[in-house]
Amino acid sequence: MAKKKDVLKRQFKRHKKVGKAPGTITYMGHREAAETKVTIIEYTDSLHKIHYPGDVGQIVAHKDTPTTSWVNIVGLSDESFIEKVGFHFGLNPLILEDIVNTQQRPKIDEYEDYIFGTFRMVYINDNNELIGEHVAMVLMQNCVLVFQELDYDVFNGVRDRISAKSGRIRTKDTDYLFFALLDSIIDNYFVVLEHISHKIETLEDELYENPTPEVARNIQQLKKEVLKIRQWIFPVKELVGRLIDSENPLISKDTKFFLRDALDHSYEINESLQIYREMAMSLMEMYMSNMSNKMNEVMKVLTIMSSIFIPLTFIAGIYGMNFAHMPELHWKYGYFLIWGIMIVVFIGMVFFFKKKNWL
Amino acid sequence: MAKKKDVLKRQFKRHKKVGKAPGTITYMGHREAAETKVTIIEYTDSLHKIHYPGDVGQIVAHKDTPTTSWVNIVGLSDESFIEKVGFHFGLNPLILEDIVNTQQRPKIDEYEDYIFGTFRMVYINDNNELIGEHVAMVLMQNCVLVFQELDYDVFNGVRDRISAKSGRIRTKDTDYLFFALLDSIIDNYFVVLEHISHKIETLEDELYENPTPEVARNIQQLKKEVLKIRQWIFPVKELVGRLIDSENPLISKDTKFFLRDALDHSYEINESLQIYREMAMSLMEMYMSNMSNKMNEVMKVLTIMSSIFIPLTFIAGIYGMNFAHMPELHWKYGYFLIWGIMIVVFIGMVFFFKKKNWL
Amino acid sequence: MAKKKDVLKRQFKRHKKVGKAPGTITYMGHREAAETKVTIIEYTDSLHKIHYPGDVGQIVAHKDTPTTSWVNIVGLSDESFIEKVGFHFGLNPLILEDIVNTQQRPKIDEYEDYIFGTFRMVYINDNNELIGEHVAMVLMQNCVLVFQELDYDVFNGVRDRISAKSGRIRTKDTDYLFFALLDSIIDNYFVVLEHISHKIETLEDELYENPTPEVARNIQQLKKEVLKIRQWIFPVKELVGRLIDSENPLISKDTKFFLRDALDHSYEINESLQIYREMAMSLMEMYMSNMSNKMNEVMKVLTIMSSIFIPLTFIAGIYGMNFAHMPELHWKYGYFLIWGIMIVVFIGMVFFFKKKNWL
């Protein structure tokens, strides 16, 4: 329950903004989140440095260096800091608004000298809950700005590849870094899909063994998660497609090649989600059918017990009557005869139910 | 119930118009609504005045002033007044018809020297009912005409920003005002979505606790509301898109940038509504599954009680028979033996049902 | 039932035509319909005459007069008459076939010097049945030919506006007349939608009060009506759209403006039908859920009665046994003690069911 409410609640901080002017920079997330932390990874083919800048000036210095700089900003609750960064990097106020709007729908906007994108980074947290984290990224000539709400390790793989010079990342330009970050966001969806797939399997097994209302509730929860992820990933394939078709010089032809791969992956994720959605609906159907089965079983026990013993009780009732003249009562073997009749009736009923396959 | 009927009734004043010529100005709303009230907010970067014009002449005077004027007309039941305003502002009669037609589907029509649009302003009223208010807006060179049926405060945020010089509204042109109004209409949809989201949560909780027919009815009501809002917001994304693509000089390139933001929001609203629709359908399914659970529980109680006591009653019935020769009746401990047998049967049945997990 | 069969039967006179050559003029309607009646309304801004022509010659005379003529032909069973009219007005035989084919799907075909269209005129007849009447219209330079199967009053509004000089119809050209007729056909759909909306409301109320099989049947009937109307209105929006985009000189730019209004209306009708379709499906779901409720209630009564009285009967059965040695039978207050026990059991059961919320 906790999870569900949380997911829904997060979506609707939105109304805080109603009535404010567009372009107003209003943080939508959990204000109580930790303070803003900035890390800068600067690299070229031969160079690799990590900076922990003390003020905005030290950050902005990386804007125009010829090296590739990855400015990673974690924690978005300090609106004035974000505004300062944005101002110095020459970002449009509308973009700043989208950066701190943690409910922003995934989007990519191309500007003259930078490309801006927001995405949902999904992961399963330690409480086994599905989390959709807001990430904003800005690709400029020589640096990539990344804005994250929380410090989750989705980008660690990229960090490792940079420091270890593995793969081609160190030999490539800034746009490849942008792609690599986007790619690790998309790759992470596969982990969540696996989680969902596993959940479907588990629920299906529980369904057959013990279809409790709890199982129905979990299926319902599963459906919501699938809907949620679909909403987050659905726009991505169009966005990446637009980036590939774009003629913006910031994205090299070479990087587009890699983007096409990311595009393929978002198609695949969408198709899998579609399948999971259908499976979740099937699970509910299976649940209902198993409920019906259980009910059938209950009714059969009732019917068999009643059908066998009600006639027998009637027979016993007959000879419990107190009529003055009931000849059978005085037969010597009347009692045993009646037992015989009752046993025959009993066996007859059992046969009848056997034949009907109810026993 | 009151709400539901109201929503449907409002939609179908329409037939009043059947047979009338197109372009006939026929008010479709509640005639009993209050009288027409006109307010004009006039502003430039340095100026800010509010006028309460006494007659049409004073209104029309604002058409050609170089300042930006927001002419706000509340109450549409006075058809001749609307007609006069329309005539002096040079509006097409078809537009006047759409202004007073409170059932008009959202639309945007571009004319040579003005742009006309009608929208649905949604809000939750004090009785917790969903209301969809008809709003018509005309963007001209130097003024925006707004026609509202009732005086609801959706536009107060814009009024405040104008008077407080907050945001960029005072430094921008008339087309930005038009956008700002449209934007606050769209923003208000998020409030209603939040209301719906909350309703879904509440219904889901009630569903698990106590699935009364009342809950089913509320789910049904919820579905209708979602359908209704979808009908109202659905055309908006296409309309805004057309405005962005239009080459009309009334809309500056700068404002289009903001419109793109509004477009994003309408997409987001549509996607959320789609999700709510699926959730509402799921709720009904959950309701049915909980009903089945309850039924199962009822049947189990019946089956257990019957299965235990019917055989026992039969045994008692046997020894209530009046046969002359029933040896057991005369055994010294016959009565206690029978009690023993009955207790054994009872315990056997209880074990049987325990094993079946019905107890 | 009568209605349903009728609707379906009407659709499938079609097979009468199978094997005939395309262009064969075969009347598809009720041959028993009244004889053909022709009325001609001729008007200009200053002139207004109604003619009841005696023969085809008098009709054709109106083809080339500079006035606007509305030739209204009611009754399509006289194929040779239709053929003669078609020949003199220079109509393509394929068109004549479509005119008398009362099952024709709505269509608009543009020819060099005329535009041909067929539509479904819907109304609710006196038996509260949904009727879809076939109408064919031909727009020529100076006259509009209208072919109707039955004389229903959908066009009376247009007649009145012509005779009363109300609206702009008398000052406009022939194409405006064509539009006005099409517009009144489309407007009439709103009346039927209102009827459907009312039916949905009524059924919903009945559903909660008394979900009889009759109600289910009416929901089923409603679904069919919605499907039927959707089939009739669905092509219209595309047809009107094509007319607006067409470059045919018969349709003036001015009239296209009005057609755009008609287009808006057909979109609105389609959207409403979509909503009604979903509502009708919801009604069936509600019906099923109410049935389940009723069943639950029935089962609860059974379970409560059985669970209370079966154990009590068992107790009574015990002391109806005839064992020689049953000490309790001889206790002085044994009988009253047993009554006490039974009352305790009774109260216990009532509490149990109260706690389960079944009472």
Added chain:
Amino acid sequence: MAKKKDVLKRQFKRHKKVGKAPGTITYMGHREAAETKVTIIEYTDSLHKIHYPGDVGQIVAHKDTPTTSWVNIVGLSDESFIEKVGFHFGLNPLILEDIVNTQQRPKIDEYEDYIFGTFRMVYINDNNELIGEHVAMVLMQNCVLVFQELDYDVFNGVRDRISAKSGRIRTKDTDYLFFALLDSIIDNYFVVLEHISHKIETLEDELYENPTPEVARNIQQLKKEVLKIRQWIFPVKELVGRLIDSENPLISKDTKFFLRDALDHSYEINESLQIYREMAMSLMEMYMSNMSNKMNEVMKVLTIMSSIFIPLTFIAGIYGMNFAHMPELHWKYGYFLIWGIMIVVFIGMVFFFKKKNWL
């Protein structure tokens, strides 16, 4: 059952072909079908001859005559004969493969000097079963080749029109013959639709009167038939549309006019099938709801009988007890008093159930 299996079986002779080279001419139908019969109808405006050619040479002779020749080949099991015909008429081997592939999906392929099409001819056979017959047609300059698996009379109407000179077929070119044949195939779909419509009506009536499992099975069967026909007719509208847009000189502008009519019909068939599909789903829903009704009725009888007689039996049980001290037993009118009490209980219960509307 026989039918269902047949329909499915027919579809999957397909795997016979797996592993064979594309272009291999493999007959997919019932090898046991009758031998190949060839009829040639040759006509011009003034001429009309029917030939029964003895060998392939006599057939091919008609390829280049200036008259219009309709070569009708019934029976496709003789692959070498088909191959010979194909070779002499200059047909691509891929086409020959499609001709004998009786599971071929409807398609139209344009080649330089001929147009090839395959379709499904549907009809209801004498056992009331839905049959989808494979037909292949080749339009050449002066002749139309028709390949049918079985000799069904769908084309008799065309034959009659040619011999009787009715309609315009004798005055038109070869492409009109091609159209006329296609048109009669499409027209025949209406007959099948009528059959389906009738079946829906019948099932609906049965549903209300006596919802046996047999009815459910028939609904299931109906659904499959609708799916089947939809699969067969669905591609046709696109194919005909492509033919209309094609610039192939084999199809005259005049004939395209008629094709547009055929296109309208395929749209109409598709829409009707969509409606039938929804109706079939509704039927199943109605079936389930009627089942629930029946169940409700059964449960009410059980509940009423049990609720009335179980308490009465309990009362009788009380006074069947053998306590030594039971004062009531010795009252003079005790027996009649108890009868009175039981009658009061009985009437009370009846009233209770009347009030609940269960009686």
Added chain:
Amino acid sequence: MAKKKDVLKRQFKRHKKVGKAPGTITYMGHREAAETKVTIIEYTDSLHKIHYPGDVGQIVAHKDTPTTSWVNIVGLSDESFIEKVGFHFGLNPLILEDIVNTQQRPKIDEYEDYIFGTFRMVYINDNNELIGEHVAMVLMQNCVLVFQELDYDVFNGVRDRISAKSGRIRTKDTDYLFFALLDSIIDNYFVVLEHISHKIETLEDELYENPTPEVARNIQQLKKEVLKIRQWIFPVKELVGRLIDSENPLISKDTKFFLRDALDHSYEINESLQIYREMAMSLMEMYMSNMSNKMNEVMKVLTIMSSIFIPLTFIAGIYGMNFAHMPELHWKYGYFLIWGIMIVVFIGMVFFFKKKNWL
């Protein structure tokens, strides 16, 4: 169960790759699979040789020979081997990644001097399980590289045609070989469809005879298989379509003709899958309806038995009472009279149920 889990498990080895750089060659399949086996079939019109190359050099030698070479590599677990082959044939690392990624979604990528495609080869294995095997193919000027995970015989038909010189394969170029392989993959889908069709039939029969929970589970399993195959085949029609539209000189116009045939087949497979999906959903509905039928039957037995014997038992209970004054008890024929009454009640009930059609 084993199957289901397997299918799902296979899909999600994926997460092994998360965090790795794009282009990293990571085998996704069962590492325990057999070692890599390479076979090369080299042929021209007049030549046909089979090579079993010992090292990569012998393989690469075939790259530039003027003959057509089909390099078939079975077993993808040896990543370094694949990498070496890729390097020598000049393949992009991204492609190598896709080759060993056995979960790759079907795709076709065109490069300057080769075309790369991956597909799912489906078959039913010996345990009657649906298997989707990953296949990657590279079309180069003079050779086709095929990468398979397991050695399944889908391509045997092509091998036979090459060795037997049957069909046109020996006279055609390398692109025809590529098509022939793709064609045999697609043809194999028909075998699986037949399997599914057969399964639907079988399940339907079982459904009517004995609707056990096992049947419901099999229907569920069937649904998943249909979803799975749809996911695998769905992209193919778009890919083949793109290949047909491509202007790559590697694909001759002639081969495109054959590809169009393959395109037709993928459409047909998609349509059939759609139908099977609807049928599978219908099966579940039928299952539920049969469950309801069974329940109805059970309830009828219970109701009939209870309704008949409960009143009779009551009558017997009456005359088992011990009132001192019960005149009937002393009537001479009282006992027989009561028997008479009970028989009348019994017959009356039987009639009642007969009339209700419950017996």
